[in-house]
Amino acid sequence: MTDFFELTKIRQSCRDYSDQPVEREKLVKCLEAARLTPSGCNSQPWSVVAVDDPKIAAEVAKTTAQLGVNEYIAKAKAFFIILEERAKLMPAVARILDSQYWAKGDLGAFTYALTLQAQELGLGTCILGVFDRPKLREILKIDNEKPIFMVVAVGYPADPKIRNKQRKNFDELVRFV
Amino acid sequence: MTDFFELTKIRQSCRDYSDQPVEREKLVKCLEAARLTPSGCNSQPWSVVAVDDPKIAAEVAKTTAQLGVNEYIAKAKAFFIILEERAKLMPAVARILDSQYWAKGDLGAFTYALTLQAQELGLGTCILGVFDRPKLREILKIDNEKPIFMVVAVGYPADPKIRNKQRKNFDELVRFV
Numbered sequence: 001m002t003d004f005f006e007l008t009k010i011r012q013s014c015r016d017y018s019d020q021p022v023e024r025e026k027l028v029k030c031l032e033a034a035r036l037t038p039s040g041c042n043s044q045p046w047s048v049v050a051v052d053d054p055k056i057a058a059e060v061a062k063t064t065a066q067l068g069v070n071e072y073i074a075k076a077k078a079f080f081i082i083l084e085e086r087a088k089l090m091p092a093v094a095r096i097l098d099s100q101y102w103a104k105g106d107l108g109a110f111t112y113a114l115t116l117q118a119q120e121l122g123l124g125t126c127i128l129g130v131f132d133r134p135k136l137r138e139i140l141k142i143d144n145e146k147p148i149f150m151v152v153a154v155g156y157p158a159d160p161k162i163r164n165k166q167r168k169n170f171d172e173l174v175r176f177v
Numbered sequence: 178m179t180d181f182f183e184l185t186k187i188r189q190s191c192r193d194y195s196d197q198p199v200e201r202e203k204l205v206k207c208l209e210a211a212r213l214t215p216s217g218c219n220s221q222p223w224s225v226v227a228v229d230d231p232k233i234a235a236e237v238a239k240t241t242a243q244l245g246v247n248e249y250i251a252k253a254k255a256f257f258i259i260l261e262e263r264a265k266l267m268p269a270v271a272r273i274l275d276s277q278y279w280a281k282g283d284l285g286a287f288t289y290a291l292t293l294q295a296q297e298l299g300l301g302t303c304i305l306g307v308f309d310r311p312k313l314r315e316i317l318k319i320d321n322e323k324p325i326f327m328v329v330a331v332g333y334p335a336d337p338k339i340r341n342k343q344r345k346n347f348d349e350l351v352r353f354v
Binding site: 024028035037048093096097101105111120129168170172175177 | 229279294
């Protein structure tokens with residue numbers, strides 16, 4: 001990579017995957033990068049089920065084909081299932097805030113780190129927020145009490161083209177004072 | 178930067194800032210990078226008040242000195258105040274999920290992007306989640322109805338030393354299947 005800004009520009013939701021399998025060591029590298037994500041009181045309210053067994057990956061893919069929009073995910077070769085863990089806050093903070101007060105934001109940062117590291121390794125990802133939760137719990141033996149935050153599909157992109165991103169204009173986003 | 182992993186390793190909460198002012202163009206670059214963050218249905222549920230006026234920055238710093246832990250922030254030269262905006266989801270999604278269902282996670286990713294881009298530019302940051310909200314609204318004329326997600330302090334680090342990060346072990350974080 002040349003720089004972070006370039007990496008954020010080329011990271012995109014990958015909606016078509018090649019047949020090339022994903023190396024376990026690349027998945028580990030993504031997780032190692034995400035492991036360093038900051039969180040409120042360093043509470044690290046996350047854990048991950050990482051799926052690269054082809055049969056189980058195929059089953060996970062099926063759980064994401066909700067709302068008729070995610071059929072392309074069947075070609076993904078691996079998945080990260082990101083779980084929300086109980087956050088332990090510093091005592092002074094825990095007295096005034098619920099343990100999970102910052103957890104969703106921390107999990108969002110963790111998830112983004114996974115996708116950025118994957119992109120740098122040449123992998124495509126797609127963050128999926130709608131899936132058959134009971135079915136996913138059953139396939140991966142995830143405790144009913146543990147919230148599933150997101151599913152991230154991983155694979156080599158079939159098409160290397162980088163699309164233009166549609167985002168708010170800078171002036172709409174920022175007010176300087 | 179050499180690579181993303183290295184960047185995540187050297188990004189840390191900066192708890193001592195030098196007197197060197199922060200260039201406006203560097204703040205803009207951080208915001209440009211964060212602007213490209215992915216979000217649910219590309220809803221971009223965020224906006225930012227960016228503060229680099231020294232007098233206003235000093236006032237903002239005071240609002241973060243809660244719980245007796247953030248006094249060092251008085252030396253920060255700039256602040257990003259990240260606001261939660263209404264998310265517009267795709268119709269098929271909006272029928273089943275509340276508009277803000279993914280917003281906190283998206284905002285967490287946005288915030289992390291700000292800090293990573295800042296780090297690459299040689300800036301230190303500290304994400305602050307506890308502050309005097311009514312006072313901050315008053316100083317920056319932020320609508321009472323708009324949630325304030327986080328405050329990010331920015332400045333050049335007084336001490337370039339990179340501390341070791343305390344994180345869960347990999348085996349505690351990940352289960353492969």
